[in-house]
Amino acid sequence: MAARSLPVPENLAPTVSPFWHKIFPVNIDLAVKTILGVWSAYFIVNAIRALLWGAPDHSHDLIVHMVTAIIAVTVTWALYRLLIMVGERTASMVFILTIPTIFLALGIAYLTDLFLAYPRPILEYIGTVHGVSEHQALSHFFDTAFVDYLMLVGWGGIYLALANSRKSQVALIHSRNLERATRESEMRALRYQLNPHFVFNALNSVSSLIIDKKNGPAENLVDGLAEYMRAVLNDYGADMITVEQEIAQQIRYLEIEQVRFPDRLSIDVKIDPDVRKWKIPALIIQPLIENAIKHGVARSCEPVCIRIVAARDGDHLKLSVANEGKMRADYQQNGSTGTGLANIKERLAALYGPAAALFAGNDKNKKVVATIIIPDENQIFRDYCL
CATH class of the missing domain: 3.30.565.10 (Histidine kinase-like ATPase, C-terminal domain)
Incomplete structure (x- = not known):
């Protein structure tokens, strides 16, 4: 989400080099942690499943999931850049997480199979690996893309929720700082009010003695x-x-x-x-x-x-x-x-x-x-x- 109105306090804004700031211009720590966290969890869960299942072809599936995770990290970064481009417009963010994300998910599935199938055609590779017809291979491709879509939408929801929470924290900090400054000014004004009040009473005391x-x-x-x-x-x-x-x-x-x-x-x-x-x-x-x-x-x-x-x-x-x-x-x-x-x-x-x-x-x-x-x-x- 674009941070346009309020500067982020130092304790909420990590110091980064200009290079990484160009790649992740907004919420770099949230973006990096959520992207790596979601796809690392995806890979770990599938790795554990492969190890526990013990099927002969799961060693190959582990490579598929590793390649998917690596490609998905880059594609998710592209989704991150799309989200910060639209700023804080809710309707635009919802649109990004529906239509464009579908194509990003298809891109993950396509690039993964393209990398693993090379130099064979993608559908031939899927049919050979899974022992299915070309028509069923196409259905398998879209099923894989749908899982990738759910992963991207899930990441988007997590990132936007955390970014919105941070935005609320920043607004609250600025509001409290402003309220504190206002109260301190009010306190000084009230204390200075005592001076003429005190002098007024003191002069009355002196006046009484003189009289x-x-x-x-x-x-x-x-x-x-x-x-x-x-x-x-x-x-x-x-x-x-x-x-x-x-x-x-x-x-x-x-x-x-x-x-x-x-x-x-x-x-x-x-x-x-x-x-x-x-x-x-x-x-x-x-x-x-x-x-x-x-x-x-x-x-x-x-x-x-x-x-x-x-x-x-x-x-x-x-x-x-x-x-x-x-x-x-x-x-x-x-x-x-x-x-x-x-x-x-x-x-x-x-x-x-x-x-x-x-x-x-x-x-x-x-x-x-x-x-x-x-x-x-x-x-x-x-x-x-x-």
Whole structure:
């Protein structure tokens, strides 16, 4: 089949010399293996039959089958070239495997008998070898040609099935590569979306300190935010970082916020040792921390503890951020744009599909808890069948 639309990946396209590429321009490995395989099987089966049968004339039949197989390999190559000439037109391929293949099968039978009969006439040779009349010799000739026809059609079906399977594999690989590139672009766009969102919240924090005439803490907060942003952009600029790195970033951010809320904000972190090196999207819990500050600490007159927990839950990672307070159903109408949670959901969907999730709500201990469920790194960009 002609490969016109998509280049074959290296693992599906063997490297061959220009000479062999001219002889087998498409699917050289499939063509060679199927041609040699079919006719080698034909010869081996007949050789075994000759050896087991033990009839006096079967040694001669073995030579016939050997000559047939050698000639048939060349004729099958001609059929291969006819099939790739018509490209991917199904009707043309069906036509090639019917009418022209009949003549190719007759050619195999004719050339075999011509080679073995030389210099005698073909029908005389067949009649002498098989002890039949000339009329019966002609019938025997067509019977042999019919077997060769079935062999050619069988080869054609095998080759076209394998070639079509390879074409589907190539299309699937290209589709997955395109989907991967699209998802990676979407992931970067979503991550960059966090920057203005983060800056927006950070400026609100600075503004609050300035309004309260706390210029010293405001200056410290600006310096701390600048250092934090530098670390995020330089030290952890990768798309995927470890749980340990992600939580270290958020602790640093919370320490900056403690300048603003020295008496109200405390931090509690728990990381299971076996999930410290688990790879997760960078800044994935940043919006949760910001929400805890904005909706929990900033709106409370009582001390608030922000608790970050990273633990294994079966074959998934569970990341949770909790703080005292109550999550209101109308929080998006109370000064929240909803960008943070939406961003997390979109990033998780782009990376893991339905294998990851985000849950947020109130627990029985009067805390607001947001939990992210993340599978291992092998689940990234995995295809899911519904």
